[in-house]
Amino acid sequence: MTREYTAKLLQMIDDGMLDKDMVISAFAQYLSEDEVREMMYMNDMIDDIDEYDDSMDGDFDTAMSSAGMGTDEDYNFYGV
Numbered sequence: 115m116t117r118e119y120t121a122k123l124l125q126m127i128d129d130g131m132l133d134k135d136m137v138i139s140a141f142a143q144y145l146s147e148d149e150v151r152e153m154m155y156m157n158d159m160i161d162d163i164d165e166y167d168d169s170m171d172g173d174f175d176t177a178m179s180s181a182g183m184g185t186d187e188d189y190n191f192y193g194v
Contacts, residue, residue: 123137
């Protein structure tokens with residue numbers, strides 16, 4: 115598999131056509147948070163991939179209600 119655009123990007127940086135800080139910023143903004151975390155782990159920038167703070171993660175019912183699905187109680191359904 116060729117890395118045509120990777121090679122082109124690196125060459126543009128080497129040639130001074132692109133600022134490497136701008137490229138770093140563009141990557142950090144483009145990649146998802148999980149992709150940035152994984153890249154940092156794979157390149158030994160963080161020690162443990164489990165450093166991820168999941169304190170804001172909710173449970174299934176919270177996720178579904180925030181996604182507009184609501185809970186059974188929201189629809190006055192308490193089982194049959």
